[in-house]
Amino acid sequence: MTVRTLRAGGLAVETWRATRRGREPVPLVRDASLDLRTGEVLALVGASGSGKSLACAALLDTLPPGTRRTGGRILLDGAETEPAALRGRAVASVLQAPRTAFNPLRTIDDHAGETLAVAGLRGGAGRAAMREALAAVGLGDDPRVPGLYPFQMSGGMLQRAMIALALLSRAPFLVADEPTTDLDLVAQARILDLLADLVRERSLGLLIVTHDLGVVARLADRVAVMAEGRIVETGAAKSIFARPSEPATQALLAAHQALHEVAPDGPPAVTDLLP
């Protein structure tokens, strides 16, 4: 299987501040570069507000109102590509809050239809693809699932359904911005397991944003550390944990260790729960 690459170079995002002399740009993301290849997991970590979500949104040009992209090039397999053309075709996404990411008036089937339309699959082929995708995320046993409305499903089921939609798109890359933050610990562990399996079996390229260094240790091949809108350190997960060179990375590691040392009887780390 050929390795595909997605490279974002020099992403820059800014917002505006009203001053007496007019609008003044405020940089939020500066010169951020991300390198993804299929079959590999890149974890994007950093303190809250460091610009991780904006960097991901800039990759697909889906920035929130009030911000705009001021720089950056996207290269898909080495060829420059419009970010909007990546959506649903080269890059699928899993959002943080599954509850709100589904239209409450539409069934899972309806949502799948939308994804299939983007992927250009219709009729029987589409239905077969959907059965396969639901089975791949562990929702294949219950025949009711396609007809369910979002409110009839648990958060973990919805997050699985969202991953199924991502698979349905056949996109080689997957961006997951804190995909487990809204779930309980058991559901978190299961979703992370699922993502790890999918990356291995389907040779996806996964960009995962997370706060949890336990997740990074378990999943990631490479890590990019963000601080104040910049990517301050990138490298293999092992070497970054062993020899953090940047203050931001050291602070993250220290915080993680403190959390797990201060509360030895507290909730176990995600990794401890896994077989």
Added chain:
Amino acid sequence: MTPAGAPARSRSVAIAGLLAAGFVLLALLGSLVVPHDPLAVDLAHRFEAPTLAHLLGTDHLGRDILSRLIAGARTTLGSVLVVLALVLALGLSVGGLSGMLGGRIDAVLMRLCDVFLTVPTFVLALFMIGALGTGLVNVVAAIVLSHWAWYARIVRGLVLELKTRDYVLAARIAGAPRLAIFVEHVLPGVVPPLAALATLDIGHMALHVAGLSFLGLGVQPPTPEWGVMINDARAFFWTRPLLVIWPGLAIALAVLAFNRLGDALRDRLDPTLVAGRGL
């Protein structure tokens, strides 16, 4: 919520619904049930009191009033339905485009709306009729032109609000085209409040049609229309008040019924308004 008020309220909604359905049926099928030709003049039987042959009596030309009222339902409510269809089509497309596309297109379309919002219906109607002559088509055009911008504004506001939903972002990230997003995720949120508003406006627009026709600007005699009938009967108001009262009652009942129905629809959609009214 006041439990005591609820049954009375739902009864009034049921009555309003029946009345409104009756008016719509009359407008659609009235020509099948009219007892007499609404245009047939019979000078031998002018100003007849209600009899079995003429249930509501006859007017100054001996025409059957009940038949004219039924035929008038078609003229008045039929033109209101045309007005609404045009207003909704314009409002949905302009407001939808404005909200979905944003940016410069939004700015231009909304300034256009501002212009139309400043024009009162009667002034525009007088202007158009002065320029193009009297007639139902001009009245309908005037009402449409002076109302569509309200709908466009409301649709745009709803679209902007719905666009911030996570599932719209999710669809965008999944690569769905804008038109598909509009139809799948935005329109279902726009239609219910718009339907409530349109129902509320049926009465309001019926008043415009009847009012302009009463002034002699819209439908012309002898075409049966409620406003025209009142105008016809004006001269005999002191001697034959019933001639004014019948079409007046029809207008009042239609306006009340559709208003109550629209109110109920809106309450269903926004329960906070009901709670607020109870205070």
